[in-house]
Amino acid sequence: DIQMTQSPSSLSASVGDRVTITCRASQSINAYLNWYQQKPGKAPKLLIYAASSLQSGVPSRFSGSGSGTDFTLTISSLQPEDFATYYCQQSYSAPRTFGQGSKLEIK
Amino acid sequence: QVQLVQSGAEVKKPGASVKVSCEASGYTFTDYYIHWVRQAPGQGLEWMGWVSPNSGGTNYAQKFQDRVTMTRDTSIRTAYMELSTLISDDTAVYYCARDRAGYSSTWGQGTLVTVSS
Numbered sequence: 001d002i003q004m005t006q007s008p009s010s011l012s013a014s015v016g017d018r019v020t021i022t023c024r025a026s027q028s029i030n031a032y033l034n035w036y037q038q039k040p041g042k043a044p045k046l047l048i049y050a051a052s053s054l055q056s057g058v059p060s061r062f063s064g065s066g067s068g069t070d071f072t073l074t075i076s077s078l079q080p081e082d083f084a085t086y087y088c089q090q091s092y093s094a095p096r097t098f099g100q101g102s103k104l105e106i107k
Numbered sequence: 108q109v110q111l112v113q114s115g116a117e118v119k120k121p122g123a124s125v126k127v128s129c130e131a132s133g134y135t136f137t138d139y140y141i142h143w144v145r146q147a148p149g150q151g152l153e154w155m156g157w158v159s160p161n162s163g164g165t166n167y168a169q170k171f172q173d174r175v176t177m178t179r180d181t182s183i184r185t186a187y188m189e190l191s192t193l194i195s196d197d198t199a200v201y202y203c204a205r206d207r208a209g210y211s212s213t214w215g216q217g218t219l220v221t222v223s224s
Contacts, residue, residue: 001169034210036152043202043217044144044152049210087152091209095168096142096154 002026002090006099012107017078021102023071023088032092035064035073038101039084047086048073080106109133111203111215118221124191127218129203131184137161139205141186143177146217147199157206158186193222 003026013019023033031051036044046055048064051071061076075082083106088099114128129141143155156167158177165177171190179186186203201218204211 032209036211038152043214044204044211045214046210046212049208049212055210055212089152089154094166095156095170098152098154101151 001095002029002093002097004088004090004097004099006086006088006102008102009100010103010105012105013078014107015078015080019075019078019104021073021086021088021104023066023073023099025069025071025090025092028068029090029092031067032090033064033066033071034089034091035062036087036089037082037084038087044087078104109205109213111205111213113201113203113215113218116219116221118223119193121194121222121224123193123222124189125193125220126187126189127201127203127220129186129188129215131160131186131205134205136179136181136184139207141177141179142204142206142211143175143188144202144204144211145199146202147196150199153199155188155201160186190220193220195222198222 005024033051035048038044047058052064063074085101085103087101110132112130117125119125137160140157142157145153158165160179174191176189203215205213
């Protein structure tokens with residue numbers, strides 16, 4: 001199975017900050033990498049697919065980059081509604097493993 | 108609009124089975140795979156497998172291979188996930204999600220399954 005490791009596991013930031021979350025795969029997954037946002041008690045929401053493609057309706061302050069084994073999710077200017085947990089997921093091969101999550105909290 | 112609506116919460120005893128449904132609307136049901144993902148309380152997301160509504164084919168995570176069955180009924184646009192021989196560690200919210208080209212763009216609201224004696 002491909003292991004996905006996110007960092008940091010948690011972080012505190014302020015509204016307006018630029019935030020970057022990283023995700024590393026245990027082997028190359030090309031660009032088969034998705035990012036999801038999850039708020040408490042809610043289903044995950046797709047933000048980025050294929051490493052850098054912005055899902056329809058997602059604000060442009062979210063962006064993704066990377067290929068191979070190293071990927072990043074960047075939020076250019078944090079908004080109050082962005083405080084949530086973020087997960088990466090590889091779709092290169094089954095099982096479609098997720099990272100352990102990165103919880104973004106208000107400073 | 109595109110929607111996945113799941114069945115309600117369940118309470119089961121250890122050793123029992125649970126069957127969760129996921130009804131699709133707003134798109135061609137057979138055009139998208141249905142994936143199942145679970146989340147134990149306070150934990151991360153865990154992928155369980157997928158079912159193809161078109162062919163009925165399945166692909167299960169090795170961890171669940173012996174206990175999970177994913178099916179679909181195209182006449183009522185509904186996918187199902189059945190998990191057997193439940194243990195307390197199976198207590199979780201179970202999600203279905205539609206997937207094509209490698210990403211899950213729409214998710215159900217989740218079904219809480221509680222396993223308790």
